[in-house]
Amino acid sequence: MGLLSAVLVFAGLFALGAGVGAATGFDLGDLFRGPDKPPPREFPVLEPSRPKRLTIPAIKVAAPVLTVGLAEDGTVDVPPPTRLHEAGWFGDGPTPGQFGPALIVGHVDDNTGPAVFHRLKELRPGQRIEVLREDDETAIFQVNSVERFDKAKLPLQRVYGDYSRPSLRLVTCGGAWVGGDSGYADNVIVFAALIGTK
Template sequence: MAPQRYRAGRHALGVTAVALVAVTAAGCGGGGKARAAGTRPAASPSSTAVKPLARSVPSRLRIPKLNIDSPIMKLGLNADRTIQVPPLNRLNMTGWWKGGPTPGEKGASVILGHNIGNGRASVFDKLGTLRPGDTVRVTRDNGSVATFEITRLEQIAKSRFPTDKVYGKLSYPGIRLITCGGRFDSSSGHHVDNVIAYGRLVNAS
């Protein structure tokens, strides 16, 4: 089963140029292309008053509702400019896209996880069951814990991947958790959709 491949445009590396971002799903392949994050910022949630945190690399992801307690690895770029993914045989591993903000910094911090690895349920298998108000906790290397509240869930065809909403500029600290889902296409060997959980920082300790 093919690993997930996310194509990072120059904007994802912090450069404002518009590029194409190809998304294929975690642990289930497939994919399409979407216009890269442009300069249009997403709206700031009106209820968040938590100040952005200083940069600190994430080390652990906890989602109480899903009984997830996952180590986080750094994800860079492959030679073809697709984003690396956690190894398929490490079912509990998630990965943070190191070209973007760390969780708790202002902006959209992106964490990827497989939903299936080598034919077995993986860490984000139940990601689509999250609901607004559920919490996500990220432990960072400086010892701080950034707590996020899920604000919305989205399941969308990979061909219509919402790059602006995932990678676009934010005026507040946000998080995006991404895996794959939807119908399994036996002809391609991949699921046809992405599942995306959006969240905002609500506490830091």
């Protein structure tokens, strides 16, 4: 799917209908296709290994990570409503620490209260995010920015097409509740870069 098509269907990516998370996003298509051979860089690059735990000390997140894919309608899925306190790694993209933007999604809330990414918007540049992987390496990321975008005006290439280094995108809903198919009006996105491992 081309970038224009992705823009047209992206508007509902993390709509939380009736306060309960329901993915109505977009087909990532070409956006997660990085270079065949990454250019050499002076920062760590890890081999593929799926994430299993996400830790964000600044906002007290310590959550299991499950793998999500595409929903039946071709949109990005999210953890089911029964797993609101878990994050979901998009399994068709890079794993955390590989070249490219690893995508981890999570709910902000539901009609019973806060969910795993309720405080995501409080993160600030310089703060740390750690992702424990199946190979028992922990990828350490540093927050570059926390931004809010209207769901219909996301800079898709910047969010999902940046293969300049290993990076991480944390995504949830934000802004005003508008209901209907949109849920919240905006997406909150954390941009972070890999700075080390342990």
